[in-house]
Amino acid sequence: MTAKTAKAKRAFWLKQLHTWHWVSSAVCLIGMLLFAITGITLNHAGAVESAPVISERTATLPAPLLATLNATKGDKAAVPADVRKWVDDEISVNLGGKPGEWSEDEVYIGLPRPGGDAWLSIDRESGEILYELTDRGWISYFNDLHKGRNAGEAWSWFIDIFSVATxxxxxxxxxxxxxxxRNRPMTWPTVGLGLIVPALIAILFIHM
Structure with a gap:
């Protein structure tokens, strides 16, 4: 291989690498900012934690829908579609086909979400519905997105794609x-520092 050919080949790969580098940085830029900021808020969760706000909604399921509900079989079955629609229309709660926990007295549906929690119960005798929502605020919301906690399949796919881009x-x-x-002698010492510092902290200050 001639010097000219080697130089052209190097220039080609440099161009390719620069292209992939800036494209991948553009794809994951916002995600990296989100994960970096929430890394700080998670590390100082006690200092930035806000007081949870709890709200409730109540309603009573009509008798025909209550009969439909009680005809449902299965310990982990979802509530019937017409019951879900009525609940959505009446108290603006989307049950989304989530499985319920069925007992003789009630149906309990857990509705966890980023930044909070929620649940809904239906009394199988009276049809009384109780919905409770706990909101822990925006910082908790983004912290849970960082952890992928109760964020759903679409967010899980985003994290995977973001990780590949990173x-x-x-x-x-x-x-x-x-x-x-070759022209930057501090390159590898700096890279090595990025490895040595966390390794030393783990060895010296984090005890098993």
Whole structure:
């Protein structure tokens, strides 16, 4: 391989790496900011935690729908579709086909969510509905998104795609460091520092 060919090949790969590096950084930029900021708020959760706000809604299921509900079989079955629609229309609670916990006295549906919690119960004798929502605020909401807690399948897919983009960003950055390291003597000592500092903290200050 001639010097000219080697130089052209290096220029080609540099261009490719720079392209993948900036594309992956653009894809994961907002996600990295979100995860970096919520990393700080999670690390100081006690200092930024807000008081939860609890609200309740009540209603009474009509007798025909109560009969439909009580005809449902199965310990973990979802409540019937017409009951779900009535609950959504009447008290604006979307049960979304979530399975219920059925007992002789009531049906209990847990409705956990990022930044809070919720549940709904239906008395199988009287038809009385009680819905309780606990809201822990926006910081808790974003902290739960960071952890993927009760955020649903779509958010789980986002985290996976974001992680792949972040890996591409880091790996292309690593190769670019290697290509430019000859003219930047502090490249590898700086990279090594990024490994040594957390390793030393873990060894010296985090006890099993």
């Amino acid at each position: 890996l591409a960003f880091c790996l292309t950055g690593l190769v670019l460091l290697q290509l430019h390291a």
